[in-house]
Amino acid sequence: MHRKTFVLALLFLLVSVLLVAQQPVERIDLNVIHKLKTAEVGGGGGGFGGGRGGTPRPVPIMETMYNLTDRYGPRLTNSPQFRAAGEWAVGQLKEWGLSNVHLEKWSTVPPPQAPGDAPGGRAPRAAIPSWEMTEYEGAMVSPTYMPIIGYPQAWCGSTDGKVTGDAILVANPATMADMDKLHGTLKGKIVLLGTGPLDLDFPEKPLGTRYTDSELSELVPEPLPTGGAGRGGAGRGGRGPILSDDEQRALTARLATFWKDEGALVTVSSNGTTRGSGGVVSSSSAQRNGDPTKNVPSVSITAENFNRVARLLAHSVPVKLAFNIQTKFDMAQTDSFNVIAEIPGTAKPNELVMVGGHFDSWHVGTGATDNGAGSAIAMEVMRLLKSTNLKMDRTVRMALWGGEEEGLLGSAAYVKEHFADPATMKTTSEHDGFAGYFNIDNGTGRIRGVYLQGNEMMRPIFEQWFAAVKDLTPGVITSRNTGGTDHQSYDAVGLPGFQFIQDPMDYDSRTHHTNMDTYERIQQADMEQMAIVEAFFVYQAATRPEKLPRKDLPEPRGTGGRGGAGN
Numbered sequence: 162m163h164r165k166t167f168v169l170a171l172l173f174l175l176v177s178v179l180l181v182a183q184q185p186v187e188r189i190d191l192n193v194i195h196k197l198k199t200a201e202v203g204g205g206g207g208g209f210g211g212g213r214g215g216t217p218r219p220v221p222i223m224e225t226m227y228n229l230t231d232r233y234g235p236r237l238t239n240s241p242q243f244r245a246a247g248e249w250a251v252g253q254l255k256e257w258g259l260s261n262v263h264l265e266k267w268s269t270v271p272p273p274q275a276p277g278d279a280p281g282g283r284a285p286r287a288a289i290p291s292w293e294m295t296e297y298e299g300a301m302v303s304p305t306y307m308p309i310i311g312y313p314q315a316w317c318g319s320t321d322g323k324v325t326g327d328a329i330l331v332a333n334p335a336t337m338a339d340m341d342k343l344h345g346t347l348k349g350k351i352v353l354l355g356t357g358p359l360d361l362d363f364p365e366k367p368l369g370t371r372y373t374d375s376e377l378s379e380l381v382p383e384p385l386p387t388g389g390a391g392r393g394g395a396g397r398g399g400r401g402p403i404l405s406d407d408e409q410r411a412l413t414a415r416l417a418t419f420w421k422d423e424g425a426l427v428t429v430s431s432n433g434t435t436r437g438s439g440g441v442v443s444s445s446s447a448q449r450n451g452d453p454t455k456n457v458p459s460v461s462i463t464a465e466n467f468n469r470v471a472r473l474l475a476h477s478v479p480v481k482l483a484f485n486i487q488t489k490f491d492m493a494q495t496d497s498f499n500v501i502a503e504i505p506g507t508a509k510p511n512e513l514v515m516v517g518g519h520f521d522s523w524h525v526g527t528g529a530t531d532n533g534a535g536s537a538i539a540m541e542v543m544r545l546l547k548s549t550n551l552k553m554d555r556t557v558r559m560a561l562w563g564g565e566e567e568g569l570l571g572s573a574a575y576v577k578e579h580f581a582d583p584a585t586m587k588t589t590s591e592h593d594g595f596a597g598y599f600n601i602d603n604g605t606g607r608i609r610g611v612y613l614q615g616n617e618m619m620r621p622i623f624e625q626w627f628a629a630v631k632d633l634t635p636g637v638i639t640s641r642n643t644g645g646t647d648h649q650s651y652d653a654v655g656l657p658g659f660q661f662i663q664d665p666m667d668y669d670s671r672t673h674h675t676n677m678d679t680y681e682r683i684q685q686a687d688m689e690q691m692a693i694v695e696a697f698f699v700y701q702a703a704t705r706p707e708k709l710p711r712k713d714l715p716e717p718r719g720t721g722g723r724g725g726a727g728n
């Protein structure tokens with residue numbers, strides 16, 4: 162090489178090195194990744210089953226799933242099953258040697274209403290009592306016999322033993338006048354809520370899917386934060402006439418006891434979305450305002466069963482239905498809990514990395530993909546980090562939330578107690594020492610990337626972390642937000658909280674909030690992948706010199722607290 166060229170080349174190299182040095186360089190310990198993988202899937206490059214002829218050895222993450230679903234599920238917030246599952250989780254986490262394992266209580270009784278609460282005339286939030294179903298049978302008994310696949314709605318009341326009545330089809334009243342018109346026509350009836358058979362689209366798409374490369378890349382080109390493009394951001398479609406807040410409240414109050422006041426025996430509903438056909442029953446709930454023990458017995462049934470009755474009625478064939486719905490309330494049981502466990506940090510024990518997902522579920526399946534999966538993975542992350550005995554500077558704390566499905570209540574209560582009240586944005590010392598939170602709540606599909614939640618400062622950090630586990634995930638990073646789950650409670654007080662991009666699988670087409678959300682929907686390899694990736698991210702956040710970069714503290718929200726339904 163010519164001497165002058167050589168000097169130029171050297172200079173160029175030096176400048177390049179200096180430029181690279183300016184980017185934050187994440188320290189990656191490949192041995193840590195190796196240890197986590199080995200602890201999760203064994204040393205033989207993955208694969209389970211114990212070989213031919215042998216007894217398969219229990220897989221911890223699937224044993225956790227079994228306990229959260231078949232054994233102790235479903236986990237409707239504050240139900241006896243929810244509490245039993247919580248006790249089981251505490252025992253298991255202690256057995257794994259974790260520290261500070263406990264159920265941290267929070268009250269579901271909302272604070273006294275401030276003026277301006279319950280915007281849009283929505284009913285004010287009500288406490289969540291203990292409730293469970295103890296018996297169900299349903300059938301069409303005339304003109305012929307047909308068993309009805311159905312589930313009592315959460316927090317509904319009981320029938321007086323087995324009741325039989327004429328089926329009638331009634332549109333859900335939208336005004337006082339609608340209710341006046343129905344007055345005197347419902348006594349002894351079993352009311353199908355609707356105007357006729359539901360339209361069921363022919364399902365042309367596959368039941369379960371993974372993201373294709375092009376779908377993933379469509380998530381990426383977002384140079385600027387997009388705002389609430391996430392799931393759960395959509396409003397409830399505007400049906401019916403526009404009412405004032407007072408009118409809406411009065412209507413909601415009357416509707417609460419309307420069917421019972423009118424002497425209807427049972428109300429029956431169904432839904433014709435993708436998830437509401439093919440024998441799938443979507444979960445739904447009765448309201449908890451007023452005295453829910455007086456709720457009319459109500460049931461969700463399959464669209465096909467609903468439609469047969471509706472078509473018979475449309476042909477003027479009288480239909481008799483029979484139901485026995487027994488449910489049990491404990492109105493005194495309104496405290497809920499989050500499940501907490503820790504691995505204390507070595508050098509900076511007062512700084513905190515958190516990992517979690519919501520523990521509660523709906524009651525019609527066993528709460529496997531929503532969100533037994535996220536809970537089992539958070540528990541598995543703790544098991545992996547503990548059993549590999551990795552040294553971490555910061556304390557790692559797991560939290561499994563209650564009350565997510567009722568509006569992110571458990572995580573919001575926790576964040577308010579520990580970090581900051583979004584109403585005032587007064588922060589605590591724990592807020593100062595908080596490094597980051599990782600959440601899983603989109604079913605069983607493996608991690609394909611992460612939502613930045615508008616925090617562009619995280620991009621170069623996540624890029625380097627993902628690069629180290631390239632064999633497991635493409636690591637797509639999108640500045641988009643995703644909503645409807647517990648990382649939002651952190652984001653709301655300016656703390657870095659993240660939800661991963663997961664393969665969709667059959668979450669939206671079959672399992673989400675349905676009776677088909679059961680153990681067999683859980684894909685073991687996906688679960689293992691998530692556990693390794695999330696454990697690695699938690700480890701990185703707990704050991705890098707700096708806490709994760711944060712967005713600015715949001716403006717105080719004031720007291721008009723809101724909270725949408727969870728996912």
Ligand SMILES: [Zn+2]
Pocket residue numbers: 519531532565602646727728
């Ligand atoms: Zn969920």
